[in-house]
Amino acid sequence: MVKNVKGGSGHKSQARKHVNASRSFQQTRLSSNDSEFYAQVTGLLGNGMCNIQDVDGVVYLCIIRGKFRGRGKRDNTLNRDTWILAGRREFETVGGNKLPKCDLLEVYNDRDKEKLKSMSNVSWNGFIEKENENMRAKDSNDLEFVNVSEHQEEYTKMMEDELNNTNNQILVRGVGDKKLDDEVDIDDI
Secondary structure, three states: OOOOOOOHHHHHHHOHHHOOOOOOOOOOOOOOOOOEEEEEEEEEEEOOEEEEEEOOOOEEEEEOOHHHOHHHHOOOOOOOOOEEEEEEOOOOOOOOOOOOEEEEEEEOOHHHHHHHHOOOOOOOHHHHHHHHHHHHHHHHOOOOOOOHHHHHHHHHHHHHHHHHHHOOEEEEOOOOOOOOOEEEEHHHO
């Protein structure tokens, strides 16, 4: 039993019925028929939906089932470029410019990805290239820091010129009932 260190009403959320079996003991679920396919998340839409792209490049609207939401979200977090197993909705007809719908069946973690890559019957090159491309894009968005010592002389010269040109006078514009462009001597303050 999970030890209740919070007390009060928080003890119910720690009940044994909510503790899931460790992922290390579970086997990786593989595609078992033609309606199940491997895909990669391309965008999260909210309201329990996301856009996914399968190995062949077809884009689907994926419905995130209740099993993967709420309390079950802990080990099944969806992000961009997450590999998933989805099932086509063969009973629905696609009309107009709408995307075909599918259901989320499994979310793969990094350990599962390595196992899937070792399978020889599926080409994962598209997914791997997209992950590498997104990693390069993240690296290129990093901030670039400039060495201040290189520009220190220019900055000090600019500040000295600025101080010499002001002659200890500040221009006050439209403060209270004073006229515009009144000059105030700093020494008088």
